[in-house]
Amino acid sequence: MASAGPTTPRGLALRRAALVALALFGIATVAALVLRSRPDSDLPPVTVAAGATDGTVVRRYDLRSASAGRRLVQTVVLPPGDLRGRPLLVLLHARAQDPTSLAQAPLRAALARLGHRAPVVLLPADDGGSYWHDRDSGAWGSYVLYEAIPTAIRRLGLDGSRMAIGGISMGGAGAFALARAAPGRFCAVGGHSAAVWTSASAADPGAYDDAEDFDRNEPLGPVRRGEDRPYGVPLWLDAGTDDRFLPADRTFARALRARGEDVSFSTGPGGHEPRYWQRHMGRYLDFYAGALADCAARR
Template identity: 30%
Template sequence: MKTRRLFTLSLLAGVAWAALAQPASVDTLYLQSRALKRTVPALVISPAGGAPCPTLFLLHGATGNYTNWLERAPEILSYAEAQQIRIVCPDGGAFGWYLDSPMLDTMQYETYFSEELLPAIDSLYPTLAVREKRAIAGLSMGGHGAWHLALRHPNLWGAAFSMSGGLDLRPFPNNWELPRLLGPRWAFPQHWQDNSVAGQLYRYRPGLPVALWLDCGKDDFFLQVNRQAKQELDRLQIPYTYLERPGGHNWEYWRESLQYIMVFLERHFRS
């Protein structure tokens, strides 16, 4: 209880700090992607001053796009300025799931993120280009994407945050265009296993530790898969932060989640 009280006080202080800060600048970056075979946009939110700073990649959910976070949670401008971090809001497609589809060669999102977008950000902007100063977070489909990318590329990411994440795709064989990406589950069960975060937790490497965070609302349809992921993390003895709060699968919940994440990141990037 004592720890929880201290965390809450820090959160309130952090929110007040963000509210006093001036909004950061926003660029729209268009990157010609070989992996996706098209031009892909991303928003880049930079604090004033131009000094090298840590980077947070913030992923949207299914049916969304790269503008969602700024449109629905404009306070991210103040977070970027107050904490002196760069926030990148990429486009993951309406149903791209941030993975390399074994069925569609125009849906290679893991390759796009790891081999194209991330190096482009480090090349075009003054970042602190080391894994310890780089984090990735997302909601729903983006929560799955954040953990998927971090577990498969721990050399690139120091922290990964899932908000209401669909951390196991296997219970949803007919949803969100997943059969189009992975093939029918009955015909390609290994595709579903290999591309579900729940089937990849064994990839966690203690030698390249990623700070893992997952939270989910008590009224969220992804609550069960988050609880199961927590149990598997316990079984594998992987350290993590888990929050389960009142709320559903909506922006009210995610905006509050991001407040907690920003407090965590402020400490994480300092350490």
């Protein structure tokens, strides 16, 4: 019997399998670094009172995306009451984060508390590391703007003139990039521990395809250079005091203010971690609901 040498079919197959395993290990390692700035967080678990989520519903449906070239599960979190004419909040997840992890009690309790002002929340899926822009792995920005959002509006009977977009980490950077790509479409934009870098060389591996992709899609550079039209809507940025993205997020907020943008910036205890975002989910939803209500009054 022939041995599984490096040039035999079996040897080549084994070598490919080893390379795939190594690549997956690398992705998992980077994802762990993105989702956790430090392993010794002192933040306690977030607790939600019994009954605080009553009336909220989590639903899922499949969307066959031509832009991304695959089937993607959409998660929507529905507030209590009639959905017709409600506004839409698009909330983009972090790198390697399951979007359904955002549809937990802190978000649902915040929606229930908002009552008739609560938006429907859309949590799109991706490939785990899209950074929510059109790139070699798929047209992820086009998928969100022209497939995921219109489908949610049509299925649920929402008010497509009142939309906000925000996100966690990778999703925060993506929210600003998508709002820049679709000026005037969103009533508010938010980045929660937004994964912003000041240069292509500083970016995590895989965040962008190359330096050109970085220049086209990262949110900070165009604002600093004065290349883009103003957002012209309420903006939100926040990050924990132990978050490695805090310096760049603060730089981004300052650059936006220098352009005359209406930016709320805050920080507080915590790192780049789910407990930090869960602790502030109520504030995030208050911001989006207020901006969406003001948007309705203006229109």
